[in-house]
Amino acid sequence: MEELGESVCLATDFRPSDGEVTLNTRDGRVHKNTSSAAVSPRDKTWFYAGFTNETLYSCELHGASANNHQLEMCAELHPDKSKLNTVLLLMNGVRVILTKAVAFSTVFTIRAILL
Incomplete structure (x- = not known):
């Protein structure tokens, strides 16, 4: 059994299933046969993961290619900011609840005064 490598190329939504994925690495090209690709039952298209x-x-x-130039965009993500966003979302939720409470209290007070 082949061990999984540190890099993967995921080919999705392709037809026909027979073909060859070409993985361009630092040391050259690695060719992988896609005969063991999985089929999507809904779309009837094929999926294959090539590891190296x-x-x-x-x-x-099949003439389509993808590269890893998008890795630089992923490096700009800041997981610390996700914690800040969660806190801000929670604060906005509390504000909405308190605003509704004040609005209902006002309506009930006016109703009690008029009746």
Whole structure:
């Protein structure tokens, strides 16, 4: 059994199932046969994950290719800010609840005075 590598190329929504994924690495090209690809029962398209132990720069299948230039965008994510966003979302929820409570209290007070 082949061990999973540190890089993966995920090919999705392709037809036909027979083909070859080309993984472009630092040391050259690695070719993987897609005959063991999984089929989506809903779309009747194929999915294949090609693993390699080398650094993956791009991958190609049936003339379509993708590269890892988007990795720089992922490096800009700040998980610390997600905690801040959660706190801000919670504060806004509390504000909505308190605003509703004040509004209902006002309506009930006016109703009690008029009756």
